[in-house]
Amino acid sequence: MFDVHQIRQDFPILTEKIYGKPLVYLDNGATTQRPKRVVEVMDEYYLRYNSNVHRGVHFLSNKCTDANERAREIVKDYIHAAGTEEVIFTRGTTESINLVAYTFGEAFIREGDEIVVTEMEHHANIVPWQMLCERKGCVLKVVPFKDNGELDMEAFAALMNERVKLVGVAYVSNVLGTVNPVKQIIDAAHAVGAYVLVDAAQAIQHIPLDVQELDCDFLAFSGHKIYGPTGVGVLYGKKALLEQMPPWHGGGEMIKEVRFEKTTYNELPFKFEAGTPDFIGIIGLGEAIEYVKSVGLEAIAAHEHELIEYAMGQIRQIPGIILYGDAPGKSSVVSFGLKGIHHFDLGTLLDKMGIAVRTGQLCADPVMQHYGVTGMVRASFAMYNTLEEIDALCAGLKKIEQIFKM
Numbered sequence: 001m002f003d004v005h006q007i008r009q010d011f012p013i014l015t016e017k018i019y020g021k022p023l024v025y026l027d028n029g030a031t032t033q034r035p036k037r038v039v040e041v042m043d044e045y046y047l048r049y050n051s052n053v054h055r056g057v058h059f060l061s062n063k064c065t066d067a068n069e070r071a072r073e074i075v076k077d078y079i080h081a082a083g084t085e086e087v088i089f090t091r092g093t094t095e096s097i098n099l100v101a102y103t104f105g106e107a108f109i110r111e112g113d114e115i116v117v118t119e120m121e122h123h124a125n126i127v128p129w130q131m132l133c134e135r136k137g138c139v140l141k142v143v144p145f146k147d148n149g150e151l152d153m154e155a156f157a158a159l160m161n162e163r164v165k166l167v168g169v170a171y172v173s174n175v176l177g178t179v180n181p182v183k184q185i186i187d188a189a190h191a192v193g194a195y196v197l198v199d200a201a202q203a204i205q206h207i208p209l210d211v212q213e214l215d216c217d218f219l220a221f222s223g224h225k226i227y228g229p230t231g232v233g234v235l236y237g238k239k240a241l242l243e244q245m246p247p248w249h250g251g252g253e254m255i256k257e258v259r260f261e262k263t264t265y266n267e268l269p270f271k272f273e274a275g276t277p278d279f280i281g282i283i284g285l286g287e288a289i290e291y292v293k294s295v296g297l298e299a300i301a302a303h304e305h306e307l308i309e310y311a312m313g314q315i316r317q318i319p320g321i322i323l324y325g326d327a328p329g330k331s332s333v334v335s336f337g338l339k340g341i342h343h344f345d346l347g348t349l350l351d352k353m354g355i356a357v358r359t360g361q362l363c364a365d366p367v368m369q370h371y372g373v374t375g376m377v378r379a380s381f382a383m384y385n386t387l388e389e390i391d392a393l394c395a396g397l398k399k400i401e402q403i404f405k406m
């Protein structure tokens with residue numbers, strides 16, 4: 001049984017007061033809170049077992065190595081990868097995408113090739129490809145979205161041709177909440193010989209993922225958006241593809257033998273994991289995924305569905321509200337503006353009521369340009385949010401609307 005009040009007890013921060021008001025944390029798209037057990041496991045490893053991984057023969061080193069590799073197993077099972085060699089630990093989604101842009105880019109991209117992204121991507125899934133285009137002379141093409149936040153799939157189909165080498169697409173938009181038809185996109189891209197990178201930063205915590213069923217070539221996500229620590233993330237890649245890609249960072253752990261004449265590289269996934277990883281963060285990520293599994297992702301998804309439906313219905317009724325993104329089946333994000341009020345003022349006034357929302361361009365400048373605005377306010381939900389918190393947000397917005405009307 002999903003019991004949101006029980007779940008909230010696992011997250012001590014949710015009992016904090018902000019300016020004397022109960023915290024209403026609605027900035028989960030930026031980062032989620034961590035349950036106690038994630039912090040406790042990390043504490044335990046720092047305080048009792050800390051020792052560098054993959055290097056020592058002693059007890060502590062083996063203990064951390066085992067836990068690090070256990071976390072890889074947990075991630076593998078969670079996204080249903082074929083093997084642990086397909087799970088590379090990085091610092092987060094941004095680093096995962098940059099890794100692909102550099103190494104896949106090095107091996108697979110030639111002048112005149114095309115990379116396709118969508119207009120609703122986070123900057124992390126735009127800028128690395130632009131940098132690749134500058135290095136390699138390839139061309140970036142953009143799939144537009146419709147005003148309701150749905151991707152224009154006709155425009156996408158029209159962009160598919162044999163020059164396209166890679167499609168980068170967000171599973172869920174961090175601004176519009178749109179859940180993109182990634183399976184359809186992957187199949188269409190494969191039909192012209194292109195590879196696909198799925199940015200799952202806003203999907204991993206909401207939607208069950210199966211990389212084999214999706215048949216995506218790469219998938220990236222961050223630990224801190226799925227109740228895990230900051231500074232750790234994952235790149236999934238198909239083994240056959242990763243094997244054809246050169247390493248990115250050079251250093252310890254990614255080598256087999258180092259000779260001044262020629263160095264040979266380690267096997268997957270270590271080829272892409274130069275230097276000491278954030279192994280305690282990785283262990284924390286494993287624990288976070290175990291926590292999500294213990295609650296049940298299906299139950300979380302059902303609860304979050306209720307939250308988003310309720311939020312859209314309630315926020316829509318607020319006088320002067322402008323909603324951005326209304327695609328059918330959208331995920332846990334509501335972005336909006338209030339007529340005549342700057343988004344920073346709105347965010348600041350909500351903050352004074354203890355309500356934490358995101359304001360600004362939300363790392364998605366092209367989405368702002370689409371709607372001709374300089375910024376938005378975003379409320380984004382997680383498993384521990386309640387209908388009462390959405391009521392608090394709406395009451396806050398109504399109050400602000402009244403103040404500005406006077």
Ligand code: PLP
Binds near residue numbers: 029094095170173201
């Ligand atoms: N992609 C999407 C869709 C995001 O929402 C985010 C973060 O908000 C990122 C990429 C970047 O994630 P990180 O900053 O953890 O690397």
